[in-house]
Amino acid sequence: xxxxxxxxxxxLAILGDHRSVPDLRAYFNLDSPDDRPRYTGARxxxxxxxxxRSGVKDVITPSDLLAVACLHVTVPTPVALDLVEGPLGxxxxxRLREIPASVVLGEVGADEHVKGQVLTxxx
Numbered sequence: 206x207x208x209x210x211x212x213x214x215x216x217l218a219i220l221g222d223h224r225s226v227p228d229l230r231a232y233f234n235l236d237s238p239d240d241r242p243r244y245t246g247a248r249x250x251x252x253x254x255x256x257x258r259s260g261v262k263d264v265i266t267p268s269d270l271l272a273v274a275c276l277h278v279t280v281p282t283p284v285a286l287d288l289v290e291g292p293l294g295x296x297x298x299x300r301l302r303e304i305p306a307s308v309v310l311g312e313v314g315a316d317e318h319v320k321g322q323v324l325t326x327x328x
């Protein structure tokens with residue numbers, strides 16, 4: 206069975222397979238809640254203490270880039286360097302400071318804080 210479904214039918218076949226529930230339980234480490242989860246994105250928001258702590262909130266840090274890599278997202282090296290120590294990072298930081306800490310990503314209305322904003326890369 207393919208692990209990259211190309212249709213709804215293939216996805217439903219994967220979800221309906223008798224191995225799906227045990228595989229998902231193992232992936233999310235649901236049977237050992239005292240152990241750290243094993244899936245790659247498990248540490249995204251807690252790596253190196255998390256990004257909301259004093260001194261690093263509203264700033265892109267090398268730990269943030271590693272956290273993004275945990276989600277299998279590749280940030281090209283020139284962009285990563287610009288985010289950490291260049292004008293792009295300063296621009297992102299300024300915009301992050303405009304978003305109230307009480308905004309929860311994914312909640313209705315959260316996108317209102319970033320609509321219409323455009324960042325320039327490499328300029």
